[in-house]
Amino acid sequence: MSPVLTPGDGVLWTWQRLLTHICKVEGEKGIQRIFVKVPEHEGDAIDVFRHTGFGVYTQEHLFRLPQLMPELNPQAVPLRLQEEKDAWDLQRLYFLAAPRLVQQTECPDNNVWDNSTSAWLKGVRDERYVWEREGTLYGYVRLLRGRRGHWLKVLAHPDIQEEADDLVRWALALLNSFPPRPIYTSVRGYESGLQIALKRSGFQPQNTLFLLVKHTTALVREPEFKPIPALERKVETAPTASHAESILVRAYPKSGWDGSSTPVPAGFSERH
Numbered sequence: 036m037s038p039v040l041t042p043g044d045g046v047l048w049t050w051q052r053l054l055t056h057i058c059k060v061e062g063e064k065g066i067q068r069i070f071v072k073v074p075e076h077e078g079d080a081i082d083v084f085r086h087t088g089f090g091v092y093t094q095e096h097l098f099r100l101p102q103l104m105p106e107l108n109p110q111a112v113p114l115r116l117q118e119e120k121d122a123w124d125l126q127r128l129y130f131l132a133a134p135r136l137v138q139q140t141e142c143p144d145n146n147v148w149d150n151s152t153s154a155w156l157k158g159v160r161d162e163r164y165v166w167e168r169e170g171t172l173y174g175y176v177r178l179l180r181g182r183r184g185h186w187l188k189v190l191a192h193p194d195i196q197e198e199a200d201d202l203v204r205w206a207l208a209l210l211n212s213f214p215p216r217p218i219y220t221s222v223r224g225y226e227s228g229l230q231i232a233l234k235r236s237g238f239q240p241q242n243t244l245f246l247l248v249k250h251t252t253a254l255v256r257e258p259e260f261k262p263i264p265a266l267e268r269k270v271e272t273a274p275t276a277s278h279a280e281s282i283l284v285r286a287y288p289k290s291g292w293d294g295s296s297t298p299v300p301a302g303f304s305e306r307h
Contacts, residue, residue, distance in 0.1 A: 054087040062251030089247040094224035098238035112205040117163040124172040176206045187220040196228035
């Protein structure tokens with residue numbers, strides 16, 4: 036990123052103007068929310084985003100496990116691969132785990148809570164598992180294989196805080212089949228049970244990020260209404276139903292009557 040975000044020489048002002056312009060352009064494209072992650076120690080950057088209209092809605096803690104110690108046979112792990120039928124239950128699990136403010140901000144239909152690891156993919160291994168017990172999903176695990184390290188994502192039901200250690204151990208057991216590399220993961224500030232479980236499994240805190248969001252003003256297109264010449268002329272007799280219909284058809288050609296000729300803004304999407 037350039038120029039370097041440091042105080043002095045108008046750099047902060049330059050960044051603020053740049054961000055304002057970017058948000059305006061994205062809003063005109065129909066983007067309604069823009070997401071940003073900033074390390075907590077970068078106070079100047081956080082101030083610039085706040086002055087541009089961004090607001091903090093939660094925190095995210097990064098952890099690192101230098102070396103995996105095999106403790107459990109993957110055959111004994113009670114997790115199964117995620118299936119399409121799990122989509123609704125997985126969304127419900129997110130609703131139970133996340134505070135309402137976070138839910139409303141991220142709009143879980145877009146999986147903002149689980150797409151922060153897309154940079155790790157690059158066509159490599161991506162596995163997703165769920166922990167189901169008596170017809171209810173109590174946990175979700177995602178494993179991403181990377182060239183310099185592996186990424187682990189865990190989502191736990193709030194009712195299994197005492198079993199969060201087991202969920203983490205099962206995830207690590209599945210990682211035994213991956214090449215021996217450091218393992219990285221992140222948990223939200225409200226996921227205290229998972230933070231404790233990760234530390235007990237040997238994960239070390241690395242950094243804390245502020246998650247910010249800005250709600251943009253999306254462009255709304257309105258139809259252009261033009262006067263109908265036939266209605267402006269003096270009419271001696273009331274038009275019949277068929278006559279009135281012919282007037283409407285002439286005023287609104289078939290190609291545009293249903294709005295198909297008018298560009299419609301793109302649907303809702305999320306950006307980081």
